[in-house]
Amino acid sequence: MTTGLWTLLATVVIGGLVRLPLALVMFAGGAAYLFATRQDIGLLVGQVMNQMTAMYVLVAIPMFILAANIMNAASISDRLWAAANALVGRFRGGMGHVTVVVSMIFSSMSGSAVTDAAGPGLVATRQMQRIGGYPPGLACAITAAAATIAPIIPPSIPLVIYALISGASIGALFLAGLVPGFLMGAALMLAIRAVAGRRALPVGEVVPIRAMPAVFGRAALSLTLPVVLLGGIWTGVFTPTEAAAVAAFWALILGAAVYRRIGIQTLGSVFGESARQSASTMLLIASAFILNYAIANEGLAARLALAITDLQLGPMQFMALVNLLFLVLGCFLDGSVMMLVFVPLILPSAKALGIDLTYFGIVVTLNFMIGLITPPYGLLLFVMASLARVPLGQIIREIWPFVLALGGVLAVLTVFPSITLFLPRLFGYE
Amino acid sequence: AAAPAAAETEIRISTAAPDQSPLSDAFRAIKARMEAKFPGELKISVHTASALFRQGTELPAMQRGNLEMASPVTFEIEAQLPEYGVFSAAYLFRDADHLIKTFRSDIGAEFTKDVADKMGIVILDTAYLGTRTVNLRNDKPIKEPGDLAGVKMRMPPGPAFQTLAKALGATAVSMPITEVYLGLKTGSIDAQDNPTNMTRDWKFHEVTKQVILTRHLVQPVFIAMAKPAFDKLSPAQQTELRAAAREAADQEIAKTLADEKAAIDTFTQAGIKVVDPNVPAFRAAVMDEYRKAGMTDKWKPGLLDRVTAIR
Amino acid sequence: MTPAGTTGRGIAPSFRRVAGFLSAAGIAVVFALFVFGVAMRYLFDRPVGFVDEAVTLISVWSTFWTAAFVLKWPEHIAFDVVYAHVAPPAQRALLLAGATGFVILMGAAMPGMIDYTLFLWRERTDVMLLRLDWVYAVFPAFFAIILLRFVIVLRRLVGADWRAEVAHWSGADLDGDDDATAPKTPEGGA
Numbered sequence A: 001m002t003t004g005l006w007t008l009l010a011t012v013v014i015g016g017l018v019r020l021p022l023a024l025v026m027f028a029g030g031a032a033y034l035f036a037t038r039q040d041i042g043l044l045v046g047q048v049m050n051q052m053t054a055m056y057v058l059v060a061i062p063m064f065i066l067a068a069n070i071m072n073a074a075s076i077s078d079r080l081w082a083a084a085n086a087l088v089g090r091f092r093g094g095m096g097h098v099t100v101v102v103s104m105i106f107s108s109m110s111g112s113a114v115t116d117a118a119g120p121g122l123v124a125t126r127q128m129q130r131i132g133g134y135p136p137g138l139a140c141a142i143t144a145a146a147a148t149i150a151p152i153i154p155p156s157i158p159l160v161i162y163a164l165i166s167g168a169s170i171g172a173l174f175l176a177g178l179v180p181g182f183l184m185g186a187a188l189m190l191a192i193r194a195v196a197g198r199r200a201l202p203v204g205e206v207v208p209i210r211a212m213p214a215v216f217g218r219a220a221l222s223l224t225l226p227v228v229l230l231g232g233i234w235t236g237v238f239t240p241t242e243a244a245a246v247a248a249f250w251a252l253i254l255g256a257a258v259y260r261r262i263g264i265q266t267l268g269s270v271f272g273e274s275a276r277q278s279a280s281t282m283l284l285i286a287s288a289f290i291l292n293y294a295i296a297n298e299g300l301a302a303r304l305a306l307a308i309t310d311l312q313l314g315p316m317q318f319m320a321l322v323n324l325l326f327l328v329l330g331c332f333l334d335g336s337v338m339m340l341v342f343v344p345l346i347l348p349s350a351k352a353l354g355i356d357l358t359y360f361g362i363v364v365t366l367n368f369m370i371g372l373i374t375p376p377y378g379l380l381l382f383v384m385a386s387l388a389r390v391p392l393g394q395i396i397r398e399i400w401p402f403v404l405a406l407g408g409v410l411a412v413l414t415v416f417p418s419i420t421l422f423l424p425r426l427f428g429y430e
Numbered sequence B: 001a002a003a004p005a006a007a008e009t010e011i012r013i014s015t016a017a018p019d020q021s022p023l024s025d026a027f028r029a030i031k032a033r034m035e036a037k038f039p040g041e042l043k044i045s046v047h048t049a050s051a052l053f054r055q056g057t058e059l060p061a062m063q064r065g066n067l068e069m070a071s072p073v074t075f076e077i078e079a080q081l082p083e084y085g086v087f088s089a090a091y092l093f094r095d096a097d098h099l100i101k102t103f104r105s106d107i108g109a110e111f112t113k114d115v116a117d118k119m120g121i122v123i124l125d126t127a128y129l130g131t132r133t134v135n136l137r138n139d140k141p142i143k144e145p146g147d148l149a150g151v152k153m154r155m156p157p158g159p160a161f162q163t164l165a166k167a168l169g170a171t172a173v174s175m176p177i178t179e180v181y182l183g184l185k186t187g188s189i190d191a192q193d194n195p196t197n198m199t200r201d202w203k204f205h206e207v208t209k210q211v212i213l214t215r216h217l218v219q220p221v222f223i224a225m226a227k228p229a230f231d232k233l234s235p236a237q238q239t240e241l242r243a244a245a246r247e248a249a250d251q252e253i254a255k256t257l258a259d260e261k262a263a264i265d266t267f268t269q270a271g272i273k274v275v276d277p278n279v280p281a282f283r284a285a286v287m288d289e290y291r292k293a294g295m296t297d298k299w300k301p302g303l304l305d306r307v308t309a310i311r
Numbered sequence C: 001m002t003p004a005g006t007t008g009r010g011i012a013p014s015f016r017r018v019a020g021f022l023s024a025a026g027i028a029v030v031f032a033l034f035v036f037g038v039a040m041r042y043l044f045d046r047p048v049g050f051v052d053e054a055v056t057l058i059s060v061w062s063t064f065w066t067a068a069f070v071l072k073w074p075e076h077i078a079f080d081v082v083y084a085h086v087a088p089p090a091q092r093a094l095l096l097a098g099a100t101g102f103v104i105l106m107g108a109a110m111p112g113m114i115d116y117t118l119f120l121w122r123e124r125t126d127v128m129l130l131r132l133d134w135v136y137a138v139f140p141a142f143f144a145i146i147l148l149r150f151v152i153v154l155r156r157l158v159g160a161d162w163r164a165e166v167a168h169w170s171g172a173d174l175d176g177d178d179d180a181t182a183p184k185t186p187e188g189g190a
């Protein structure tokens, strides 16, 4: 590593340890890097603002946070969760399973893991604590892990970007993500079951059968929300990014006109709270952009790619190394850096080894999703800590069973390409 | 061995083009030729797919001394030199050949001098980005500009493209390119415009029924260097760099043209209808719209006619 | 709970209220613009070109505005692995070191950041054609405010009232006066 990168790393580690806000520490790391390499310090402004003002899809994050807060204030979350509780609350750890299922449903509407965590995830976290008796750290860990499914089940922003980089078909990639997405859900549910048993989480309220129609009736209108969103996206009324705002709009109509829970005063404080929650998340994303620049400018990825090519591995050995590399890098780097800077450089090796590009795309994207929940740099961990106001340490302590579960899915998908490729082949993509 | 007398000159090249594209190949060819000719003197790195600087931010980066080389397009130059807005006009160039002839004529020399003097950017050579064409998700018959009425067409951001969509007869919708695939699939947009090879690379043809060869925008792309960085090179290096840029540009143009043709073959094989519309009618409609919008007044006087006169 | 004048630890409460109102207004405008954009395109077949750019720019501005003026220190995401497990005097030392280092480093970066921002007068945004120096100014301004707030933190850390400051950073008083602005969710803010 170069002096510049060492300076950056040292600044971030020391700044983090003395408890400075993480986003400010990353900005400072970027500044230190630019000073150490004698570059224009203005690049800090340029890189961060250029990327932030170009990332239209990022705006979905504040909108999904707003939607979640409106759903809370409108009593929509309560009604939905009462229905879910009637179904599975009697089982140990039931709320955790519901979280995963809700996350999978929202995955078919959003293309990014952060929006999934910020929207339905935040609601789920509160309900896991309240109804399911989950400790806050565990509730956040489950939500963060479940949110990683969002970009694997279509639509998906990372898969679209991968398609352009690799030349793989978007149609094939979207189909290929379905089965892995369900496998991730199943693996997380197994992990939740194990954790719930070991920790002896309390069993939820048992709802008698004769009370069920009333519970479901109360939730009926709220259940139109996912229907409106899914229908709207798949009939072309609005795009996945706009869907975030439409979700908030629909929840607002239900809350104000139907349930009569939201007045002007409530709405004002919902907007205020949403602005504060999204600011701390967006600031962290902003600070990652200066890191991206340092990595690209140092040519780090090119050197790594060269080293891998020199090893002359077989396809499976190569895939094992790619997984290992991305899991380790994922602890420290943002998924977007790995996708934009590293993937283009190792793709030629993958092509040369005859590795299917659709399969490769799903495997690397799953790697990046696991990177979102591995400390020390795990964007979803930060988002949950900020939104649910739970100390980061508590979430990190609870995340490991779920990292393990998703790692298991990764291993299975890597070893058996046909799991990924079965659906695309069925629909005629070779 | 003795240490080299001069330290290595670092040249960082940034482009928005995907890693596997004729333009990225061109920059890698320049790197290979220059480093072979001046071993130990030059250290050139090629950063593709906007990994180092995002598209649209490279010019100020070069002007500020944060970047040495890049591949700006006409819209970026026009932002700082509005009189050259004519180079971004639809139906200005007839084809790639006309475009290259123009930039290698006295018009090109004049333009290059203005860009160097007023912007501090040295244009080493001109390559070819592609020819934009309209692509539809449905079977609606399109021959004349009027046929695009009510068609929601995704356009890149910027007033020039909004005017262009209107001129073509369509309704402009702005949308990030990452959402276009799903937009076409679901129908939140009906059409998008891109060169045929880009339509294929972004996989939009998977959700396209018709390619209408409107050929409305023949786009140049410049191989450019920051003037201070260029002035720092020795005369021998400068001469070699210009020659390398010309060689790379020639190869890029040939490859892009072949790639555009190959993309059309891909479409035909996939059962997509490829339509030749009434191009003169589209051209007339567009020029009329430009006059009505007052855009022709901002252009350098006489330049439109001089470019048209080049055969 | 805290002595008068130190509520909110950093910025006077009345100003915070105005800043908080603007930050809420920012997200409300983004929301309204999104709904407007969808309605114009789908219901009225009249797509509006500026919506995408407007929502993006307002979100960015709102982020930096909120982070500078509204968020309290413990509301920023941070690692508290060391801080949470040491005694107040050690916490004071950590904060002193961090704040001093940050003020020196970013203070040195300020002139370059301002110079770069001013340099951008020649560039404009794609759709609304706003001058980039104005659009990007929010970023150096954000750092200027954060630096100022760190200077206030340093002053408090060396003063007699330093225990209140280290307690504030561990989030001890976060749910005190703040609940007034938190939404009354059905579960009572659980």
Ligand code: NA
Pocket: A106, A107, A108, A109, A110, A111, A112, A149, A150, A151, A152, A153, A154, A155, A156
């Ligand atoms: Na998804």
Ligand code: NA
Pocket: A330, A331, A332, A333, A370, A371, A372, A373, A374, A375, A376, A377, A378, A379
């Ligand atoms: Na990570």
